[in-house]
Amino acid sequence: MKKWSVLLLLTILLTGCRSIPFGSQTIIDWIDFIKWDDITYDGIHSGALSDKEYISEKIGEIKFKVADNVTNPNYKIRNGDAAFHEKGTELFAIKGYPEFIAVKAPSDINGYRIYYSRDDTEYKWHFKNMPIEKVSHIEIYLAYTPEGTKKIADLNRPEDVKGFLEILNTSKDNPSFQADTEQGDPTYYEIVFYTDEPIAYKFSLQFDGTTYFWHPWDTSILSDKISEFLKGN
Secondary structure (H helix, E strand, O other), X not given: OHHHXXXXXXXXXXXXXXXXXXXXEEEEOOOOEEEEOOEEEEEOOOEEEOOHHHEEEEEEEOOEEOOOOOOOOOOOOOOOEEOOOOOOOXXXXXXXXXXXXXXXXXXXXXXXXXXEEOOOOOOOOOHHHOOXXXXXXXXXXXXXXXXXXXXXXXXXXXXXXXXXXXXXXXXXXXXXXXXXXXXXXXXXXXXXXEOOOOEEEEEEEEEOOOOEEEOOOOOEEEOHHHHHHOOOO
């Protein structure tokens, strides 16, 4: 059953939208995409640009933002369309990686949002895809602060990187876990793992005041030992 649920989810994502009748209008839930040069690029939600040095020349600009402007579920996506970026948003190539493009995104880690060609590669930024032996350092960010996303720690020592990864690898699956929200929303952290690739891996973990948890696939519970890494430098 789980396998078929995943396949159904992927089918919904690849169609680009879900429509809900609302009077004479249609509400469409767009996924984060850009279409350029007859190629559809999807946003990498669990990845971040590893270094601005990978940004190459400008290749063009967004011509049309479909979100909030398109209500026809039969709309045919055209070159220059983007789900959420405004007209005039600049597009950039990634050096040595033609399957990626980037747009400036000041609120994103390292200042850019990266998109991959769904025609040239599969989505490969899940935790199970990450080459753990190549992780050179880890950055920890506190998310949703009044100042935005704030870096609180940078793990560079091999022993710290190893210790942090061990905690993640030994987390315990608990799909039925429900966070305690009586005192408010959980605290959110963004964790960025740098390897030798242009796209760093990015995953979130949360703390509800009692339990640390994350979602590498199903919900998993983390050891309280992880708190030692989340206190900041």
